[in-house]
Amino acid sequence: MNDKTRRIRVVLAKPGLDGHDQGAKVVARALMDAGMEVKYTGLRQTPESVTRIALEEAADVIALSSMAGSHLPFCRKLKPLLEREGLGEKLWIIGGNLPAGDHEVLRALGFKGVFPTCTRLDDIVNFIRANVS
């Protein structure tokens, strides 16, 4: 398939033990409606499993949905794993219950898109389209 017509591939993961998946599934549907291919991982993903799935699925976008507050320790562990597997240039994004004080920390860790509660679905879609190289 020609690279230009290839659909954007998103791996959307639920990190850690957090079981609140309503938002992740809503976002997954929005991305699919926007023509992207979405691999939703289901719950209980570890940094290792997110990295493995992102590799297997040849993800353009690695997206996390975190509602239970453990996003920083998780992302700190995920970053070196993604980089080691050559996924450092992919688009990393994260959404969920993310206190404003953590947004810059997440961006500094490499999460280019940070989407806290009350983000509009189309803003996520447009951000991905604009930032996937």
Add this chain to the structure above:
Amino acid sequence: MNPKDPSRDQLRPVRNESGIEIAPLYTAEDVARTGGTAMVGLPGEYPFTRGIHPLMYRRQPWTMRQYTGFGKSSETNKRFHYLIANGQTGLNVAFDLPTQCGYDSDDPMAEGEVGRVGMAVDTLRDFETAFAGIDLDKVTVSITINGAAAILIAMYLAMAEKRGYDLKMLRGTAQNDILKEFIGRGTWIYPVEPSIRLVGDTIEYCAKHAPKYSPVSVCGYHIRESGADPAQEIAYAFCIAKAYADDVLRRGLPIDEFAGRLSFNFNIFGNLFEQVAKFRAARGLWAKIMKEQYGATRPGSMWMRMLAGGGGSGLTFEQPEVNIVRGAYYALISALSGAQTMALCCYDEGYTIPSEYAQRLSLRTMQVLIEEMGLCDTVDPLAGSFYVETLTNQMRSRMEEHMAEVDAGGGIVKQIADGTIQARVSAQAYEMQRAIESGKFRKVGVNCYRTEEASPDVEFHPYDEAGAREQIESLNKVRAERDSVRVLAALTRVRDDARSGVNVMPAIMDAVKAYASVGEITRELVGVFGHLREPVRF
């Protein structure tokens, strides 16, 4: 307005969330057309539409039970005492995710999660600390635990027994509704079938040993949070409650031996009249199901006892102080609906674990209703309203339709195991999100009445990393001090009983009394049952 007024036909049609079209005016004809008043009756009498007790709040107000728990059990204990000192009459315990998913605090899966969203529990020692100084006869305790419920119920009973309470008289509630965890909330551990068996084991064990304890609180709440409409919320919860009842009946226990201890946990947000009609309809429907389908004869077996609480999904991140107002309306709905127990999500919950201040505001909200607003003076005050009675009839019909649809599709267990229900409610959640973003479904502060003015700051609950380390240290201390031979023997029995199919609760009771940990007991059960493979369907 005259109901025959021709201009009525030019009005924009209004539908409630359950899909029922709302007329601009209701009369006695509407009540008659939708089934009449046959299901209304009197409070305390079958079919209990108007309430399960004859005098309801005139005798005793609802129990106030705010969801609380964080960090170590000693910190949670302090918050419990604070709430009780402020007039709270029950406790509702929040556990951290490792506890809920069956991991010890020192498990690699628990890293960064210990004590974060609830109280960390590893062994019976944590329960002893959490409830220290609390009179378990005066303050009933509800534990919000599902995947690990069999273990934590055992811990609660063991703790109470150790303190000298008679288990035959002990009251309390466990959430212990694993089927809804597969739809929303997600703290499952084992595959579907053994998970149901464990729920059955707890119901059977409590019926015999702790007959006043409510071992299950079937939750429509989280199904609604996941995208179900109000009629589906009740319908799916009833299908799930029936699945547990069927499991226990297969063991030979008669329905009247345990049905009276089944309870429910439902959600409140959205349209006031739809919510009140939902609960009135549900009470009648549950009584009818128990009587006609299950042959229950004791009135208590037909009671839909419920916690009805203000739901998180109704609250907004934007202008969080407006959530205080919403919470007050939700509490009003709960009182108008005859709830046994009330809990309100706090105004700051979109941001953080509630502060003491926010918890106190929620308590005061309920107390104002009790003390100032006359909500406890008379039973079921909306009864007899043409609108409310019509809507109650219509909501009951919707619930029956949804239940019939589940049955026609192979039953609730199959439809949860294969992800059918999850896909349906998730699709609805997406539609609702689109409707909110387009402005079609109005949400104050979100898609209308937005403001650039700043809201008062929400006080964040900090994560206590040192506390997490201390939790692990105290677990290690318990491990060093306990009788390891006794622990090993108890764990072996848990595994053997799980494998042989006998009720595993006596073995779990022995294990928790020997200070075996949540993680250790869970590992034995996983060794027999395996882990769930989550069905992911869109």
